[in-house]
Amino acid sequence: MQNTSFVASFARWRRTVELSVKSLLLHPMRSGLTVLGILIGVLSVVWLLAIGEGISRASQEQIASLGAKNIIVRTVKPTGDDYDGAGYGVTRDDYVKLSSTLSTLDSAVPIREMTCEFRVGRRSLEGRLVGVTPEYQETARLKISMGRFLSDGDGLFERNHCVISAEVADRLFPTGSPIGELVQVDHEFYKVIGVCQPRSASAGIGGSIAAEDYSKDVYIALQTMWRRLGDQIIQITPGQFRRDLIQLSQVTLRVAEPKDVLPTADLVRETIAGDHPLKDYAVTVPMELLEQANTTRLMFMLLLGLIAAISLVVGGIGIMNIMLATVTERTREIGVRRALGAKRRDIVGQFLTESVVLSIVGGGLGVLGGLFCRPVAIGLRYQLERWIPEQMAAVPDLVRNVEPQVVPWSIPLSLGISVVVGVAFGVYPAIRAARLDPIEALRHD
Template identity: 55%
Template sequence: MTFAWIRTWQLGVKSLLLHPLRSLLTILGIFIGVASVIWLLAIGEGISLKAQEQIESLGADNIIVRTIKPSADDENSSVAYGITREDLGRLEVIPTVLRAVPIRELRQRFYHNGHKVEGRLVGCTAEYAELTQLRVERGHFISEAESKSIENHCVLSAEVARRLFPLEDPLDQMIQVEQDVYKVVGVMKHRDATSGIGGSLAGQNFSNDIYVPIKTVEKRIGDMVILRRQGLFHAEIIELSQITLRIDDVDHVLETAEVVKRTLAKQHGKKQDYAVTVPLELLEQARATRLMFITFMGMIAAISLLVGGIGIMNIMLATVTERTREIGIRRALGAKQIDIVMQFLVETIVLSVVGGVVGVLVGLTCGPIVVFARERLEAWIPDTMGNLPDVVRSITPVIVPVSIPLAFGISVFIGVVFGLYPAIRAALMDPIEALRHE
């Protein structure tokens, strides 16, 4: 019995090697199917993990309230808009809120010794560094004491420091912002830009930031911003750009978000000048999206496997016709129908298993290849790549472990299913007719 089996397999491989190109093309069909299952699932997983990671970096126990500019045709629009210090006071007292961290952002120009940098001035408190995962390179971030003070101290992001002080040590130097002069007390490490996550939260680029105590901004710059638009001056009054609320327990986030929304709605009425972002909600949405993504990718992959299977069937039908005479000979020499079925089935299984194994191996290279291709494309067509959404640009596939046995199993299954019909057709041939076949 074992002997017969070894012979069957040997014979199958031998028959396949008789038509190397044909076998190769058939294997290619299955290989592409299997590799695409693994690739598509890995890419889908990579994208959704990235999104989840970004949302998680906002903190699942946070609620973020941001000022947004009301649309111009909003009849309630006025010079003053956005969240106010009064709002902060109201939100701070919600019992489930551990603390509320306000910031105020402004576009500004920074000068030192003839160097000029246009960037973002961020008025914040000591907690801001922890909240946005900023790390200190030298000196220190805005301290607790400085947060409450109105001292002209500032902390530079790595890029601003490099551009304002190309040759000098920035620590304890002075920089100029509008008419005021600020003393540099710290320099931060480089922080990669975060990408936007749906909803109201745009991506954040930290590279042109300088940080000063929020009280200082209030005192030195004030809430009024003068903009020049089409030759006209235009004033805006914004008290706070963002409040990040940390909630005492993840389980309280959703209820607290409701309270926050209601509180703000009462204050702002119909004015659409703020947005509440709940990372936890986004996280749940992202998880649902991930499932959808996996289903979708899986379907595309299933189609390519199906095409591979049809390829196998096509080849095997041709092979069976071509070998009709051989089938007749074997039948005359005593081959049972099941022997003929097995003979052809073994061939399709060999094809699909080889295709499956190669597909899995190539599937595993998904990560490095996608990253490599992405880097090449960025070097080659930086403009086009730059316009792509951030999730796509920073895509890093993550292989879903279950996709490997799954893809392999499906490929073997497809080999058997699509090989069965040609094999049965071969076995059901009339031996006499088959022997007469030219």
């Protein structure tokens, strides 16, 4: 008995769907435009969320590249009347104090940077000379394509050895291997013992940390830099002479356990605050930045979702508009059906089914279009770089190189919302159709 009832219900539902589809096909242009409204709404949800996810992931990857367990203490030039032009920033004493007193640390990597001109014969290149320890290779995620990186012995014996970046190798040694060749820095010569693989630059993250470009780096042992070049930096420009004393540009502290990162960062600030009344340092904690980025990401995705939802509401209004027009046009048909025994719920079911069909078709096409978000965005970016290269070059790397990432949950969400919109905006026209008086409907021309 139950099986027979189920078969009858299914047959009735199938007839309702078939009748709804036939009714919609009688006006293909009007139905198509309504479907297009839902399609654009669903497409907007998927695409906007995908673009937002792509930007968020790129930002989070850049923050994560700093190391989730790292604490970065950087030198900052003080400003104001209290600064007398003497030495400033992170010192060797700070490095010793931090590395010896904080028990939660796994390692501490000191770094010294300065801008220099590198020469090989008649070729020259201005870049960044970086004094490092062997641990810097892992901290900066540098990979060696040729030769080796600096060792403990290079620093212990203050050898004039250097490791150069891929671009420096290409510019100063366009032919042949640079291994064993000499690079002149000021009046000193350094023997090339290794070449790094190309490494993309890290974008600046707000005011917390400056961008780092590794493409024009030359790395030497930190002890060699201290001995050969000292702490003094002199810059002479037309009409200006500047002399700074900087011992360390940065100390990167790695904490053994992630749970200890934030407490250790507080201890770092307390440890060195008393020795730096001018606030000539900055402490950056990538983990804090990641938490902030996650919060910003959720707010950003919510905003984009709300903006995209407006398109779905507009599409729903289009469904209501076409269904109200359909009720008016099919008043006589409704009267005939009621006269033949159709109940109000049958009329409501038919018009609701038509609304849902429109929303499902539009939503399905919108989801299919949303899956092509990434290739379309990449193709569009390629064409824009060909048509307007100068304008595209001015766009920040984070935006120019972003690749949309389709959020998996956005597909069922957008499709579900489109169905809900179809039902919500189809209820009123369906009820209006069901409440028509059969006799008055039969008299309608």
